[in-house]
Amino acid sequence: MMTHTRTAIVTGAARGIGAAVAQRLAADGLAVALVDLDEAACKPGVERIQAAGGRAVAVGVDVSDERGVEAAVQRITEELGAPAVLVNNAGIIRDNMLFKMTAGDWDAVLNVHLRGSFLMSRAVQGYMTKAGWGRIVNLSSTSALGNRGQANYAAAKAGLQGFTKTLALELGKFGVTANAIAPGFVETEMTAATAQRMNMPFDEFKKAMAARIPVARTGVPQDIAHAVSFFVSEDAGYVSGQVLYVAGGPQG
Structure with a gap:
């Protein structure tokens, strides 16, 4: 058992998969920072965790904003403790066929998924490497294998898999693992x-x-939350650089 409460950060935690992951990690005994563009939208999740006796805070930030991310992680560290777990779940879709996709649609999706995951990971890695323990989980998708009308989203999700494997190589000797979960169809607002x-x-x-x-x-968000729970657990320290397809059948 953990001798102290570890702090987890979950991005895109206002609803859907992120909200379910935050609840699951809180149930697992972690203090959880629910991060989303809309801080107020995370309040119900925070209240549910607190009502069950857990510790949580809501933090509003645009994960693609470099200074905003640094300030958010600083605030979380002060309010809950140094981050030991990061779940990069924040994401948006701007679907369109290639010939109709705008540069803005491309940039928006790549910025949130890829740049956001990079900025968040970079902001927390110092705390994790110093502690000699950390868990980073990136949310990919079966769309990484290609999906019609999602050139931007598929590229971002495939990019996250390469990013994950590189984090695993760089951070492993410091006791930090990095893994990716690639959900198939999950019932969410998205x-x-x-x-x-x-x-x-x-x-x-x-x-x-x-x-x-x-x-x-x-799939339901809890299916993904269960997989996150495994990756961030104490006993999963020998599992790193993996992409787990949680999709109800073989993928990838």
Whole structure:
């Protein structure tokens, strides 16, 4: 058992996968900083954790803003303690076919997923290497393998896999592991928005997706949270540089 409460940072923690990860890590006994562009949107999650006897704070920051990230990590360290766990989950989609995709759509997606994960990881690594213990988990996606209408998102998610493997190589000797989780279809507001864009009721969309998934169901945020819980656990110290597809069947 841990002798003290470790601090975890989860980005994109206001809803969906990030919110579920924050709740799970709090249940696992970690103090959790819920980070999102909208600080107020993280408050309900913080309150749930506190009501269950845990420690949590909500922090509003744009993860692609270098100074903002440094200030946020500083604040988290002061309020909860030095970060030992980082889950880079913040992400956005700006889907379009290549010929219709704007440079702005490309930059926005790459900035949040890739630049954001880089800035957050760089900001926490000093604390982790000094402590001789750390866990970084990056959220990739099955879209890293290619997905029509998502050139920007697929490139960002594939980029995160290369980033993860490099962090594992650089940080391993300091007791820090880095792994990636690549979810398949998961029921979130983001996938509901995709269904809406396709003019399809979400239930129908989920049914159509489940028909193509070997375990015959769609994923829920808790499925991903469980995988994060494993990667950040004390006993997972010999697992690093891996990409785990949590997608209800073989991928990658």
